[in-house]
Amino acid sequence: MLTPDENERYDRQILIEEIGREGQEKLKKSRIAIAGAGGLGSPAAFYLTAAGIGRIRLIDCDRISLSNLNRQILHWEGDIGAKKVDSASMKLRKLNRLVEIEPIDEVITEANVSRLMEGVDAIVDAMDNLATRHLLNRCAIEKKIPFFHGAVRGFEGRAMTILPGQSACLRCLYRGPIPEEKFPVIGVTPAVIGAILATETIKYLLGIGQLLTNRLLMYDGLEAIFTEFKVNRNPECDHCGGIIL
Amino acid sequence: MSQANEGMPPEVHKEREFMPIKVHVHLTHRRFTNGQEVVAVEGRTVGECLNHLISQFPKMEKALFTKKDKLHNNVEIYLNHTSAHPNELAKPVKDGDEIHLIIMLAGG
Numbered sequence: 001m002l003t004p005d006e007n008e009r010y011d012r013q014i015l016i017e018e019i020g021r022e023g024q025e026k027l028k029k030s031r032i033a034i035a036g037a038g039g040l041g042s043p044a045a046f047y048l049t050a051a052g053i054g055r056i057r058l059i060d061c062d063r064i065s066l067s068n069l070n071r072q073i074l075h076w077e078g079d080i081g082a083k084k085v086d087s088a089s090m091k092l093r094k095l096n097r098l099v100e101i102e103p104i105d106e107v108i109t110e111a112n113v114s115r116l117m118e119g120v121d122a123i124v125d126a127m128d129n130l131a132t133r134h135l136l137n138r139c140a141i142e143k144k145i146p147f148f149h150g151a152v153r154g155f156e157g158r159a160m161t162i163l164p165g166q167s168a169c170l171r172c173l174y175r176g177p178i179p180e181e182k183f184p185v186i187g188v189t190p191a192v193i194g195a196i197l198a199t200e201t202i203k204y205l206l207g208i209g210q211l212l213t214n215r216l217l218m219y220d221g222l223e224a225i226f227t228e229f230k231v232n233r234n235p236e237c238d239h240c241g242g243i244i245l
Numbered sequence: 246m247s248q249a250n251e252g253m254p255p256e257v258h259k260e261r262e263f264m265p266i267k268v269h270v271h272l273t274h275r276r277f278t279n280g281q282e283v284v285a286v287e288g289r290t291v292g293e294c295l296n297h298l299i300s301q302f303p304k305m306e307k308a309l310f311t312k313k314d315k316l317h318n319n320v321e322i323y324l325n326h327t328s329a330h331p332n333e334l335a336k337p338v339k340d341g342d343e344i345h346l347i348i349m350l351a352g353g
Contacts, residue, residue: 040353128353151350156272158350173330173349176318183352190353216328218347222272229345230327 010052018208030205031055033117035108035136036126037088039071040150043194044124049092049099051202057102059116060084071187108132113139122201125149129180137170138239148200150193154184155221157193160212161200167213168231171239189221264341268298271346277304292334294344321347
């Protein structure tokens with residue numbers, strides 16, 4: 001049941017036919033994890049908090065540096081040196097006190113990923129490296145938790161939604177490790193992809209619209225175009241091959 | 246008229262026009278193709294098409310391959326807007342097909 005305060009706060013999105021009061025209550029009851037409070041995590045967390053997701057677990061092990069501020073809009077000049085999850089929780093709580101923010105200052109590893117993702121309805125991949133993305137992908141498949149993937153470089157970004165056992169996973173595209181790099185990026189690119197991650201998460205939680213399942217959405221900010229590619233499940237995939245739900 | 250053409254509109258009867266296979270070159274690789282975004286190629290497989298691309302723009306070889314027939318791990322190939330993975334290079338192609346060369350992204 002929504003309170004009068006919630007009815008007023010979410011008035012404009014309750015007006016959306018596909019959401020309504022019933023949908024808003026679903027969002028309020030939802031728990032999600034956002035892995036990463038950086039470039040992608042900032043817009044995703046802001047919009048999911050503003051939308052009224054009930055509980056958001058935010059995981060990041062980094063501290064804020066000056067070079068983060070061109071894109072990681074959760075963090076401001078006065079936050080330099082602070083833990084990203086502390087800076088992020090403070091902003092998100094100020095934005096919407098009704099959302100329970102659960103900050104976790106840990107490195108996501110093979111040993112703890114299962115615990116960190118326990119009890120959530122959705123996992124948002126806002127990481128900055130391929131290895132951790134694949135840890136999350138495998139965990140999401142094992143726990144049968146929908147996984148929302150996004151990545152950026154320069155003016156280019158991509159997004160794909162993974163429903164374990166039903167659609168292609170991130171690993172289905174895997175061709176082997178790639179060298180880590182100090183990747184170039186401008187804030188507007190993760191802004192676009194982070195907003196898409198939030199949109200996909202909301203759509204899934206509400207059961208509305210067409211998800212980006214088996215569809216890799218590529219965004220080219222320089223050409224101002226979106227291109228969609230079909231991705232098929234790889235029967236030989238070492239994460240999801242053979243799993244059918 | 247062959248039996249296969251019966252009932253087809255007249256314009257289909259004329260000799261089939263040649264439709265080249267197009268390779269869409271990723272932004273980061275266009276410095277190796279004189280800025281060309283789309284390159285016409287020939288071949289019966291994705292691998293042959295990439296060889297033809299390389300014959301036109303030799304610097305694309307290092308951009309795509311670590312060694313013969315081994316693509317860099319961050320290169321993704323889509324054939325007619327569908328992932329060609331796995332065994333990308335062996336996938337058959339036909340006139341008019343489109344190949345997109347994409348670089349995997351991992352930043353956040």
